[in-house]
Amino acid sequence: MAVLNITYGGLSADYPLDVDYPLTDRDVRRIAVEVVRSGGVRGLPVASLGERAFDDYVVDRFDTVHGGRRIYLRPKVPFG
C-alpha cells in the first residue's frame, strides 16, 4: 500500500493508492488529476482541475520506516 500526497494551490492532502504495479511519474500525475477531479482527495476540492495541471510537478518517492511507500506530487521548488 502506498500513500499519494498531492500539493496543489497551497493545499496538501493524502490519498491511499492501492495498486500492485510500479507507477511511473506519468501514471502518478494522471491518477492525481482523476482523483482530485472526482473529489476523492479529502481536503483538496478542485473540481475544475485541468488535464495538464500536474505536468510540471515533481514526483518524490520515499520508503517509510513501517515498510510502506509515500509518493509526493508537488510543485517545483527552485528558489531559496
Add this chain to the structure above:
Amino acid sequence: MKRVVFCGVGALGSNAVVACRNLEARLVLVDFDRVESKNCLSQAFVKPSIGKNKADALKLQLSSFWGVKAESFGVRVDEGNVATLCGSADLVVDAFDNAKSRRVLSAWAKSAGKPLVHAAVSADGTFGLVRWDGRFAADEEPSAGAATCEGGEHLPLIALVASTLARAVQDYVERGARRDSMVALSGVTTTSE
C-alpha cells in the same frame, strides 16, 4: 561551539539566520549577492543595507540589533572554494536560489561526510520544503519570464519555510535530529523522522 554555515542568505536564508540568532552556535554567512531595494520586501534586510553585500549586511544587522557575532564571506560558492568555506562546519545549510549551486554543495557534502540541510520554495509562493541531503534533489529554475518568489506578497510563506528551516537547524545542533518538513499554506507537515 558548533559552527553552522548558511549558504545563500536571500529570502529563506536571511530569515532563517535571524530566527537562529539565539542558537548556541557560530553563524557563518555566505553570499556573493548585494542587497537591492526589492529584497527588503521578502528578505531580512533593512533599507540602510541596500547596496551592501548580503552576507556582510546580515552580519552587521545581527551585531547592531541583537549583539550577535557572526562571520561573513561575500563570495560565490563553487567547486574550487566550497571545501574552504564549509570544511570547518558542523552543519551546512543550503538556501541557494539555483540548482547549480545546490548541486555543488550536495556533491561536496557527500564526499566530505558533512551534514547538509536544504530549504526551497516554489515560484508561486504556495509551497516549500526543508529536506536533508540524500532525500533532496534540486529542481531547476523555471524558464525566463516565469513567476518568481521575489514579490513581497509571498513573505508569510517564506517566513514559515524559513522558521521551519531554523527549527531543523536548532533540532540538529541541540539533539542531532534530522527531520524533513513540507510547508504549504495549510501548515507545516513533518515528512520524516
